[in-house]
Amino acid sequence: MKSLGFRKLKNAGMTLVMVASTVAVLIPLILIFVHIVRMGFSSISLDFFTQIPKPTGETGGGMANGMAGSFILIAMASALGIPIGIFGAIYLAEYGGKRISNVIRFGADVLSGIPSIITGMVAYTLLVVPLKGFSALAGAFALALIMIPIVLRTTEEQLKMVPDSLREASLALGVPLWRTSLKVTLRSAMKGVMTGILLAIARIAGETAPLLFTALGNQFWSRKLNEPIAAMPLQIFSFAISPYEDWHRLAWAGALVLVTLMFGLSLSARYFGRAKKQS
Amino acid sequence: MPSDAETRRWKLERGVSGDYIFKGVTVLFAFSILVILLLMIFEMVGESLPSMRKFGWGFIAGREWDAVQGIFGALPYIYGSVVSSILALLIATPLSVATAVFITELAPNKFGGTVAALVELLAAIPSVIYGLWGVLVMAPWLQKTVQPFLMDHLGFLPFFKGAPYGVSMLAAVFILVIMVLPIITSITKEVLLAVPQSQKEAAIALGATRWEMIRMAVLPYGRSGILGAVILGLGRAVGETMAVTMVIGNNPQISLSLLSPAYTMPSVIANEFAETTSTLHASALMEIGLILLVVTLIINALARLLLWSVTRERKGGSRG
Numbered sequence: 001m002k003s004l005g006f007r008k009l010k011n012a013g014m015t016l017v018m019v020a021s022t023v024a025v026l027i028p029l030i031l032i033f034v035h036i037v038r039m040g041f042s043s044i045s046l047d048f049f050t051q052i053p054k055p056t057g058e059t060g061g062g063m064a065n066g067m068a069g070s071f072i073l074i075a076m077a078s079a080l081g082i083p084i085g086i087f088g089a090i091y092l093a094e095y096g097g098k099r100i101s102n103v104i105r106f107g108a109d110v111l112s113g114i115p116s117i118i119t120g121m122v123a124y125t126l127l128v129v130p131l132k133g134f135s136a137l138a139g140a141f142a143l144a145l146i147m148i149p150i151v152l153r154t155t156e157e158q159l160k161m162v163p164d165s166l167r168e169a170s171l172a173l174g175v176p177l178w179r180t181s182l183k184v185t186l187r188s189a190m191k192g193v194m195t196g197i198l199l200a201i202a203r204i205a206g207e208t209a210p211l212l213f214t215a216l217g218n219q220f221w222s223r224k225l226n227e228p229i230a231a232m233p234l235q236i237f238s239f240a241i242s243p244y245e246d247w248h249r250l251a252w253a254g255a256l257v258l259v260t261l262m263f264g265l266s267l268s269a270r271y272f273g274r275a276k277k278q279s
Numbered sequence: 280m281p282s283d284a285e286t287r288r289w290k291l292e293r294g295v296s297g298d299y300i301f302k303g304v305t306v307l308f309a310f311s312i313l314v315i316l317l318l319m320i321f322e323m324v325g326e327s328l329p330s331m332r333k334f335g336w337g338f339i340a341g342r343e344w345d346a347v348q349g350i351f352g353a354l355p356y357i358y359g360s361v362v363s364s365i366l367a368l369l370i371a372t373p374l375s376v377a378t379a380v381f382i383t384e385l386a387p388n389k390f391g392g393t394v395a396a397l398v399e400l401l402a403a404i405p406s407v408i409y410g411l412w413g414v415l416v417m418a419p420w421l422q423k424t425v426q427p428f429l430m431d432h433l434g435f436l437p438f439f440k441g442a443p444y445g446v447s448m449l450a451a452v453f454i455l456v457i458m459v460l461p462i463i464t465s466i467t468k469e470v471l472l473a474v475p476q477s478q479k480e481a482a483i484a485l486g487a488t489r490w491e492m493i494r495m496a497v498l499p500y501g502r503s504g505i506l507g508a509v510i511l512g513l514g515r516a517v518g519e520t521m522a523v524t525m526v527i528g529n530n531p532q533i534s535l536s537l538l539s540p541a542y543t544m545p546s547v548i549a550n551e552f553a554e555t556t557s558t559l560h561a562s563a564l565m566e567i568g569l570i571l572l573v574v575t576l577i578i579n580a581l582a583r584l585l586l587w588s589v590t591r592e593r594k595g596g597s598r599g
Contacts, residue, residue, distance in 0.1 A: 011488035018385060021377030022394060025464060028457045029401040032412045084308045091305035106583060107312045113511065113579035114319070114572065115518025117545050121552065121568050122319050125326055134553075145315060152312065178301030206405020209520040209545070213553040233407045233521075240411040241525060248415060255408045262403050270396075 033259075040256020043249035048257075053219055053235065059246050063254050065221050069136070069230040070205065073215060076140035076225075077147055077204055082197055084144075085151025090181050092152070093159035105156070108149035119145050120210035128214060136222060136229035139215025143204040150203060154196025158189040195272040202265035206258055208233035232258055323569040330562035338566060344531050344547075346556045351563035353570065355531035359541040360571075363448060363523065364516035366537075367455035372509050374456075375463035376498075382464075383471040384493055395468055402461030410525035413454040418445035418526055421453070426538050437535040446528035449537040454522045459512040466511060470504030470589055471497060507585030514578040518571065520545035544571045 047062045054061035092101045123142035128134055162185050170180040186193070208231075211217070216228035217238065232254050239251035330338060334351060341352015378398070382391040422445030429439040474497050482492040498505070528540020529550060544567050555561040 007488050007491065011490040014490040014493075015385060018377045018381040021374045022381045022386075025374050025378045025460050026394070026397065029398070029461070032404070032409065032457070033401065035412060035416060036408065084311055087305045087307075088309035088312060091302075091309035095302060095305060096309065104309050104312050106580075107316050109583045110576060110579045111312060111316055113514050113518075113582070114575055115520060115545055117518070117520045117548055118319065118323070118568050118572050118575075121326075121548065121565065122322050124552070125322050126318075148315070149312060152309075176298055178297045181301070202403055206403075206407065208405065208407040209549060212549055216553065233405060236411060237407050237521060237525070240407075240414055251411055251415075255411055259404060259408060262405070263400060266400055266403050 036252065036255050036259055039249075039252035040259075042252075044253040044256060048250070048253050052221065052230075053239075053247075053250065056242075056244065061246075061250065063230075063232060063235050063250060063257075065218065065230040066232040066235040066254070067257070069215070069218070069222065070232045072136060072225075072229065073140050073143055073211070073231055074201060074205055076136070077143035078197075078201065080140065081144035081147030081200070082151055085148045085196075085200075086155050086186070086193065088148070088152045089155035089159055090186065092156045094177075094181055094185070105153070108152050112146075112149040112153070115209070116142075116146055116207055117209035117212070120212060120214055123210065123214045131226060133226065134214060134216035134228040135226045136215055137225050139211045139229060139231065142210035142214045143207060146204055146207060146210065147200045150200040151196050154199065155189070155193050158192030158196070159185055161192070162189050191272045195269045198265045198269040198272070202262050202269070205261060205265070206233055208237050319572065323565060323572055327562055327566035327569045329559055330566040333559065334563075338563070339570070342533065346551075346560050349557060349559050351559070353544070353563075353567050355533050356542050356544045356547050356567060357570070358533050359448070359451075359527065359531075359543040360517055360545075363451045363455055363527070363541070363543060364513055366452045367459060367516050368509060368513050370452070371456045371459045371463060371512065375460050375508075375512075376467055376505060378460075378464045379467035379471055380493055380497065382468050384489070384497060395465065398461045398464050402465060406458065406519060406522040407525075409454055409458055410522035413450060413522055413526040414446070417453060418450050421445050421447070421450055425449075429538070438537050441534075441536045441538045443538060444528060444540055446526050446540055447538050448527065448534075448541040451523045451527040451541065451543070452537070454526050455516045455519060458519060458522060459516050462515055463508050463512040466508035466586070467501070467505050470501045470508060470586070473504070473589060474500045501589070503585045504589035507582045507589065510578055510582035510585065514575050514582060517578065518545060518575050520549050524549050544568075 045062075047060055048064075049062060049067070050064055051060065051062035052065045053063065088104070092104060096104065119142050123138050123145065127138035127141055131138070166184055166188060167180055170184040171177065175184070211231050211234050215231055215234065217234040218228045218230040220230075222229040236251045236254045236258070239247040239254070242248070330351065334341065338351065338353055339357065340354055341350070342354050343350050343352050344355065345351075378394075382395050385391075386394060422443045426443035426445070426447070426449070430441075430443065433439045478496045478500055479492055482496040487495060523543055524546040527543060527546060529542050529546060530540035531542045531547070532539065534541070548564050548568055548571075552561070552564050555564065
């Protein structure tokens with residue numbers, strides 16, 4: 001047995017190592033965050049929200065078309081992905097046998113780990129090639145594929161927490177199972193389900209890789225859904241790797257807007273999540 | 280006894296037939312997960328066939344990538360992906376596990392919660408923004424400060440030879456470390472929270488110091504879960520596209536030096552897939568995508584099985 005003094009010294013040493021590691025983990029993350037906020041605030045202006053990008057060489061311009069494009073893409077992806085995720089979750093929580101439910105859960109977990117660029121390639125072969133062109137539709141489809149497993153898994157977790165007595169009470173009153181599922185079970189889990197939806201939206205709002213060869217991006221406004229469409233992450237990407245100082249500024253401003261959106265969504269998701277636990 | 284027709288009408292009025300439709304819809308959507316997975320594999324294999332037929336297994340070993348002559352070999356990209364992710368994981372794992380232990384075992388409750396929330400919030404930052412910071416802030420800093428320093432002091436090693444470009448394998452490793460830290464930390468934290476209090480109390484009661492308790496009771500109990508977290512981080516690193524593409528320099532060469540630019544599988548897809556010059560070119564990129572898909576499928580399946588075993592034990596434990 002080693003002496004107590006040595007063991008205490010070792011304890012202190014390892015405590016120091018762990019504190020130092022935590023600091024080392026937080027420092028770069030905080031540096032990045034502070035840098036985005038600083039550069040973002042010094043670059044952002046009203047033009048950023050109202051103008052589209054200026055041609056190379058001209059100063060000014062904004063990302064209005066990118067913001068609108070991202071909004072349209074997210075809205076379309078949500079319209080497709082959220083119902084599929086929620087109804088799939090209802091199957092797992094209310095109907096599915098143990099084995100098949102586990103297979104689907106496993107599939108969802110694995111699916112959400114597939115690199116998003118592959119989702120983009122698949123959307124390309126399924127929609128861009130047959131429709132003969134890059135389009136907002138293909139971009140939204142790729143984003144929906146990313147949303148589905150996230151919404152499904154979080155919704156299912158929430159549905160499983162609803163007590164059976166609620167379901168039984170509703171069924172005993174003669175309410176059919178499907179109405180019970182929608183009006184009683186899903187409704188009482190709604191706050192938690194919202195958390196999942198917000199997190200899924202936060203995830204796809206920043207996705208860039210799956211849009212590279214589906215939505216493609218657009219310097220101008222898009223008029224139709226079967227045309228290439230601008231999206232904020234795509235614009236940040238192309239401006240960041242461009243050699244122009246002015247475009248870098250736009251990219252920083254875009255990053256600030258995106259990070260603000262992301263934190264807003266995460267915080268409201270947390271708010272919903274917390275409300276659920278207290279009740 | 281009511282007649283069949285009556286029963287049917289009663290069922291209709293009560294909406295019982297709605298149950299069948301409703302169940303049908305939920306079944307359809309739940310199984311869509313499996314359909315999507317199979318469809319992905321099917322499409323990727325199908326689109327890769329021309330390249331597979333042309334190059335066979337040589338595709339994986341080939342070093343040449345020439346779209347004009349139609350010669351495609353994936354080795355430089357595979358090399359870049361493997362080296363960048365493994366190095367990033369080697370650096371990130373100890374830091375993340377130590378941080379998770381700090382959050383769960385050492386920090387006062389409130390403070391630990393704040394650190395955990397901060398880490399999770401930072402995990403939500405999109406990769407293109409990490410890339411933006413990487414290419415505009417980190418790469419110039421590496422070029423001016425870190426790389427010359429490494430060349431001066433460790434230049435005798437083959438890993439630190441060459442010229443300081445900024446964008447390089449080293450930059451990719453750094454950015455990947457920063458990006459997988461929050462993921463491994465937050466999952467490891469969840470795993471460590473599942474360690475039963477009684478285990479820890481037993482260690483303390485035997486006179487263990489806090490570190491001894493962590494080493495004897497906490498870490499061994501969470502071992503498979505931590506491994507799952509690390510493998511999940513690996514999956515993320517291998518598939519990471521935007522941030523790596525922006526800082527790695529995109530040069531398909533196999534070089535021991537961490538200072539020279541390299542290329543990864545997702546990066547070459549991101550850079551070339553929208554503007555392929557021939558069907559064979561597109562097919563070769565698809566085959567790279569297929570390799571990536573197979574690798575990440577295996578990685579994720581493994582990680583999930585490990586993590587599931589931990590969380591299931593936790594549920595069983597709390598009941599008993």
